[in-house]
Amino acid sequence: MAARAFLLGGLVALLGAQDAAATEQRQLDYMLNCQGCHLPDGSGNQQRQVPAFPGQLGRFLNVPGGREYLVQVPGSALSGLSDEALAGVLNWMLGRFSPDQLPADFKPYSGAELHQWRQHIPADVAQVRRDLIERIAQQAQQTRQGN
Numbered sequence: 001m002a003a004r005a006f007l008l009g010g011l012v013a014l015l016g017a018q019d020a021a022a023t024e025q026r027q028l029d030y031m032l033n034c035q036g037c038h039l040p041d042g043s044g045n046q047q048r049q050v051p052a053f054p055g056q057l058g059r060f061l062n063v064p065g066g067r068e069y070l071v072q073v074p075g076s077a078l079s080g081l082s083d084e085a086l087a088g089v090l091n092w093m094l095g096r097f098s099p100d101q102l103p104a105d106f107k108p109y110s111g112a113e114l115h116q117w118r119q120h121i122p123a124d125v126a127q128v129r130r131d132l133i134e135r136i137a138q139q140a141q142q143t144r145q146g147n
């Protein structure tokens with residue numbers, strides 16, 4: 001019994017350590033590939049039209065097309081990251097910068113899911129973004145009106 005508890009305890013500790021290592025790897029991927037433009041705190045750079053993530057990023061997942069957009073935006077899609085690594089960084093960013101805006105039924109990205117999306121970058125990213133921001137605003141208004 002004691003041995004079993006010991007083994008289980010060891011397993012839990014090992015899984016915890018693996019989680020921590022994965023999180024560290026995601027943060028490192030962000031630092032090396034994204035932070036140059038998006039900054040360590042995700043606040044971006046208005047003058048260079050780099051949007052701020054905090055309190056905003058998760059909102060895209062609440063409107064149709066938003067989940068794809070976060071993958072297809074050039075900074076994501078054209079990064080040198082593998083599909084798995086990109087999925088990991090996006091999940092990390094959402095949890096780090098915008099946890100309160102995530103939909104209740106949020107499912108983390110997987111590499112397989114974003115593989116296809118990544119191959120098709122919209123010709124006019126700025127227009128896609130404007131449409132999504134519009135949908136987000138409409139949705140917020142509907143929520144306020146209670147319908």
Ligand code: HEC
Binds near residue numbers: 030036057090
């Ligand atoms: C060269 C600067 C640059 C780098 C590097 C960069 N991005 Fe971006 N990112 C932008 C800009 C500019 C936008 C605004 C949309 C556009 O014009 O592409 C953006 C938008 C985004 C968005 C959508 C947020 C919104 O509010 O529209 C996501 C998600 C994103 N980037 C993820 C990443 C990830 C992940 C990485 C690293 C793998 C990365 N970016 C690297 C410049 C960059």
